[in-house]
Amino acid sequence: MVRIDDLQVFVTTASAGSFSAAARLLDISPALASGAVQRLERSLGARLFVRSTRRLRLSDDGERYLAHARQALDALGNGEVALNEGRDEIAGTLRLSMPSDIGRNLLLPWLDAFQQAHPKVLLQLHISDQMADLVGQQLDASIRYGQLADSGLVSLALAPWNRRTVCASPDYVARHGRPEKLQDLAAHNCLRYVMGDQTYERWCFHLPSGGTTVQVTGNRVSDDADVVRRWGVAGLGIVYKSRLDVLDDVRSGRLIELFPGEQGQPAPLQLVCAHRTSLTPAIQALRAFLAERLELYWAVGV
Numbered sequence: 001m002v003r004i005d006d007l008q009v010f011v012t013t014a015s016a017g018s019f020s021a022a023a024r025l026l027d028i029s030p031a032l033a034s035g036a037v038q039r040l041e042r043s044l045g046a047r048l049f050v051r052s053t054r055r056l057r058l059s060d061d062g063e064r065y066l067a068h069a070r071q072a073l074d075a076l077g078n079g080e081v082a083l084n085e086g087r088d089e090i091a092g093t094l095r096l097s098m099p100s101d102i103g104r105n106l107l108l109p110w111l112d113a114f115q116q117a118h119p120k121v122l123l124q125l126h127i128s129d130q131m132a133d134l135v136g137q138q139l140d141a142s143i144r145y146g147q148l149a150d151s152g153l154v155s156l157a158l159a160p161w162n163r164r165t166v167c168a169s170p171d172y173v174a175r176h177g178r179p180e181k182l183q184d185l186a187a188h189n190c191l192r193y194v195m196g197d198q199t200y201e202r203w204c205f206h207l208p209s210g211g212t213t214v215q216v217t218g219n220r221v222s223d224d225a226d227v228v229r230r231w232g233v234a235g236l237g238i239v240y241k242s243r244l245d246v247l248d249d250v251r252s253g254r255l256i257e258l259f260p261g262e263q264g265q266p267a268p269l270q271l272v273c274a275h276r277t278s279l280t281p282a283i284q285a286l287r288a289f290l291a292e293r294l295e296l297y298w299a300v301g302v
Contacts, residue, residue, distance in 0.1 A: 091120035164264035190216035
């Protein structure tokens with residue numbers, strides 16, 4: 001195996017005319033310079049220099065090899081320059097996963113706008129409510145709700161202030177009445193969400209007096225959060241959703257927040273990467289773009 005450092009010593013020695021002169025240029029000892037060339041000769045199975053007590057000159061093999069060694073070093077240098085330039089460019093394939101509801105209904109058009117602003121970005125989207133495997137699915141990033149458990153993953157905040165809220169359609173409220181307190185939810189048809197083997201039927205709230213949990217039941221359950229929201233809009237029951245998921249429905253009157261003064265469970269939205277080396281310019285630009293859009297959407301509904 002030819003070592004790059006040995007190639008550099010060989011090329012420098014050929015130009016400088018001696019090991020001592022090459023060593024001064026490379027800031028190493030003459031012994032290290034001589035040893036590097038000897039190691040390169042052993043790797044190649046060829047003698048590159050003709051040595052005598054008074055002078056050092058290239059052998060015939062060394063003359064033939066020198067041009068190729070210089071080309072190899074030039075190619076490596078050009079590759080490093082190109083790599084550094086690419087790191088600063090917002091370009092390349094962006095493999096991204098996101099939840100079904102906010103992904104389809106809010107983020108999708110924003111991603112279109114992001115790609116129009118950065119046309120060298122190629123998007124590969126995975127829309128699912130199941131927890132994405134960043135490494136196994138070879139994803140660059142995942143948009144997720146909830147607190148990130150202790151792990152080696154890197155989290156970038158998108159909407160840290162988001163929370164969950166209880167909603168129902170005006171039609172459902174007209175037919176079944178509006179629950180007056182959180183405990184009344186147990187007597188209503190609550191539309192539940194399931195992830196894997198866990199059904200989310202214990203709805204948690206953060207109140208001034210402390211945390212409280214209500215056990216709910218209902219006649220519908222789905223592993224697709226968008227489906228649960230659509231059931232709620234259709235008047236089929238009460239939903240407990242991320243406020244970002246239902247904000248447009250609330251503003252348009254399709255859903256009513258039943259306990260607007262109560263604090264639902266925190267549901268921070270974040271961009272998650274497998275490790276810090278995944279924080280490319282494209283990922284960082286996407287995070288800034290989405291965080292700004294989310295803040296404006298929360299404040300004024302754009």
